[in-house]
Amino acid sequence: MWFIRRLSGFWLVFFITLGNAGMRPPLSGSEKAEMTECAATMCWFGYDQGVFSGVLISEDFIKVFPQVKDPNVNGITSSCFSLGAFAGCLFACFFGDHLGRRRSNFVGLACNGVGAILQITSFHLPQMIIGRLINGFGMGVNTSVVPVYQSECAKASIRGRLVILANISNTVAFCLANWMNYGISFRGGPFQWRFPLAFQLVFAMIAIPIMIYLPESPRWLLLKDRSEEALEVLARLQGKGVKPTDPVVIEAHDSILVAIQEERRDVVPVKDVLLFRDETQNLRRLILSCGTQLMQQFSGVNALGYYLPTLLQQSVGFSETMARLLTACNSTSYLGAAIFCVIIIDMAGRRKLMLFGSLATGTCYLIAAICLKMADRHPEDKYPLGAATTSMFFLYYVLYGFTFAKVPWVYNSEVNSLGWRSRAAAAATATNWICAFAVTQYTKVGVNNLGWGFYLLFACFLFGFFPIVYLFYPETTQRTLEDMDVTFRTNPSMFVFRNRNLTQRERPQDFIDAERSRIEQRAMQMKQESGVKSVGSEEIIEKV
Structure with missing residues (x-):
């Protein structure tokens, strides 16, 4: 190696x-x-x-x-x-x-x-x-x-x-x-x-x-003041033969470094972070990260995955072998949906996929719950209603596969500031795991006591996610990681739905201008420190 x-x-x-x-x-x-x-x-x-x-x-x-x-x-x-x-x-x-x-x-x-x-x-x-x-x-x-x-x-x-x-x-x-x-x-x-x-x-x-x-990650190296190593990594990531002195590498380095300097300059005590007093709103961003992971688990995917073979046997009447086979086939269609997500994740944007996913998957659970309720009332129609329920669960997996299955992981890695990114990602993933534990541990109890109502409960959860995403979740598609600092620094309100800069898929001009300003600021710093003009700064600014 x-x-x-x-x-x-x-x-x-x-x-x-x-x-x-x-x-x-x-x-x-x-x-x-x-x-x-x-x-x-x-x-x-x-x-x-x-x-x-x-x-x-x-x-x-x-x-x-x-x-x-x-x-x-x-x-x-x-x-x-x-x-x-x-x-x-x-x-x-x-x-x-x-x-x-x-x-x-x-x-x-x-x-x-x-x-x-x-x-x-x-x-x-x-x-x-x-x-x-x-x-x-x-x-x-x-x-x-x-x-x-x-x-x-x-x-x-x-x-x-x-x-x-x-x-x-x-x-x-x-x-x-x-x-x-x-x-x-x-x-x-x-x-x-x-x-x-x-x-x-x-x-x-x-x-x-x-x-x-x-x-190592170049952003982490800069966070630890290892600038030379960061330049080497950034050059390697740009391509073969690119040197650390290349203007494109210096541009990326300076943009990240200025964002780190701004974050350090504005650092506030943890108490102020917890009281939402910090300018970059780290706690708000952490809550948004954890929220996506909570939505993923309370969409009911683990509850359904655990009992799909049982449902195929009890509701439809398939043998154990056939139930295992259909479960494997379902996982294959789920894989196809996940691959489709690669195609549309940057075209549609994170917000739209989460909004669509909440309505589409919630509808699947709603129809499935209705079919199970009707099967209880009309045992003679158990097979067709069971087949309809199974079809809804299969469709749910497809819709979930290109929405809540993948988007939360992307959103979690993008929305947090550099200084809090590792901690926030860990907190969000911890939310995912503890919610997974709760759903898995208590699904059997829910199915036994609520029956069809257990699936209706997940439909209500999913429909409830729509207004939450619409009101509070800014778009992260086509933004640099430093753009997200600008998003929260310049827009203190927790409501985002009225601000086009925060909801559109395309990168807003305001963020492009902010990046240009960071590069100009870094060029001036270097000029003041060395007494000479930064190498390639004019070309970099001209490119931006």
């Missing part, structure tokens, strides 16, 4: 993303290397989400761990992964800025590997639970750091697609896990559950060697 140290441009972005994601359309020079590290990491995340549901119902697994016959023990054995991930998010929140994006990711991957080995070799339930807790801890660290790392290395014009492509690897692995669960269902014994758990280590073999040789 030594050759990665020599990579630049397209291939550097590619390897950063491969470690975190997987595949993508052709990109220009500076984008390709950073995708690889993100891909393998997010693949591991998706695989873990999908594989354990098949493990829990394996005959040999139940024989080795008979305690899981108790519903409460069964639930905690599965959901403890989310609790571990929540703890990992808190670790990233407090130590992520100290360690840096790359080293934090390495810590997470190491914990993933240790946790996976403990699960593979388990013959006692406490060891299995400890393994899942450690595995979840690592996943919490990774899912907090990876989107931030990638967004800080990507250009604004393709950042959304890059983060989505990294996140698609999650869906690819989730699909793989479902098909593996179906295929291995024909074979019994320890292989039926130990092999799927062991397969996790494939992702470690890809991600860890690549990550060792990748550069």
